[in-house]
Amino acid sequence: MKLSSLIRLISPQLSIQGKILIAFSLVTLLSIVTITGIVYVNMREMIKRNAVTSVTDSIRQADESLNIMLEEIDRLNTVVVTNRNTVINTLLSPSEEISFEWFQEQKRIDEFLSGLIDYKPYITRIAVVGLNGKVFFTGGPWLDRTVLETPMMDYMLRNGSRHAYFKPEGAMDAITVGREIRFNRETIGVVMVDLNYEFIKKTYGVKPTEDSMLYVLDEQNGFVYRTETEPSSSAPALETIVKLNERFAGSADVVETDIDGRKYIVVSRLSVSTGWTTLALIPMDSLLIDFTKMRNLMAEVSVIVFIVVLIGSHMVTTRMTINIRRLKAMMMFVKDGNLTFPKTEIKTKDEIGQLYRVFISMVEELKRLMEGIRISEKKKREAELTALQAQVRPHFLYNSLNTIKYLAKLNRVPNIEEVSGSLIELMRSVLGNSNEFLTVREELDYVFSYVSIEKYKYMVPIEVHTQIEDEALLHCRVLKLMMQPLVENAIIHGIGPSENGGYVLIRVYEENGELRIEVTDNGKGMKPHQLEQLLGEGEAGKEEESSRFSGMGIRSVHERIIRMYGEPYGVKAYSEPGLYTKVEIRFPKLTDTDNSDKKAV
Incomplete structure (x- = not known):
């Protein structure tokens, strides 16, 4: 719905000031709500996107850092399993413990292992365990041959052909990376390196918010690392994290999900090197807690801005409509019939100022018109008196002409009798018939009456012939005195100047559903500029002056029809x-009287 339609709908009786104020208010409110909504949505999405990007980058960097350490450990394991003189020969040596040879081997392999892990603080222990019960290690904690009976040793023997990563169940202090030691295609022992868990904690210490959580799970859904949380915290249960990991199925993705009634952003990443899955859980409420404060601040600012705009709009609309109220007061004076009223001049050049000047001009024109009406009424009364006096004139004129005709007949003067009779008929058509339309037959009768008078003016014979295509056309209705000016022009300007006389042909026919009337004379003809004057296209012609009865020339006939x-x-x-x-x-x-009358109207 348009704004103007909305204003009309809610307040049809409001003043212009009220409508402008409501329009300003609605536009401002709509703008503030739209801008605030766009900013809110964009900032909310931007915060989420930045948090996800930050966590994703941190997880990726942590994974890469861990991979670097594991690759270094893998190289150390490779050095150990390929060292025949120090490692393989020692494991294959038949010497027993608490012997000189054993001490020599112990010293030699300890020096070898210590040299490998020196200046590598992320390694807490490196050990070489032979299947024959020989155990050599550097670092801590203590290790003896009982390790052969542990699940860790069993895991290493089953998966350590290249390298195996083992996290003891429930232990959160070390990750063991091991590899088989083989000789002659037979496994003779295992080399194991323990990765310092503190380095893992530092590497995966990614927390965009205080209550964010990060979990690293191995391929058996064992927890390699998990964020330490307070017992009273609302952290998801470990079983829930395992199910969430199974849901991702080792894929990298970012989703929003509800966990135990709380909404989280979950970021998942799979390590190609270790096969471990890293899950980062970011609570939405904690992530957006600062943004909520900003949202409330934006709402407060929007309310303040809206109030300021309302006050400003009221002041502006009051200033804008003061001239309208002044103009309204003047119009109310005029409405009560007071054309003389105190004028409050409005000097502005805007639409209100223009309207004021038009109104003043209209009042002045109204005064002039009322004065003109007063004068017209006076003249009308005088004209009515004159018309009353002139009512007897046509009857007196008809009686006088009839007397002349009667005297001409008594004195046997046929030309005067003919002229008098024709003049009577013409006067009847002009003065006695008030209809605007006549039939073609009646028009022809008036033409013949005119010709019977006009022929005595010239000393040459004038013949008028008619050619009617269809007798029914004589009943068609045409404008009154439409043919007479044409015949008059043919006689005066065509045949009259000629000394040999002439003829006039009046042809009436129908063409394309139209009535056509042609008046043709065989007079001296006319030049192009005379034709232009004839129809008023050039200088005004002289036909009106030559028309003795109707006062209309050919141009007048043309203009009446058009x-x-x-x-x-x-x-x-x-x-x-x-x-x-x-x-x-x-x-x-036109053949129907009713239709012709309607068209004439």
């Missing part, structure tokens, strides 16, 4: 100098 019916109806003229002039009328074919 005004009533539009293009392409109207009058067109064609002429050849010295040959002819033809004037054509295009008019709608």
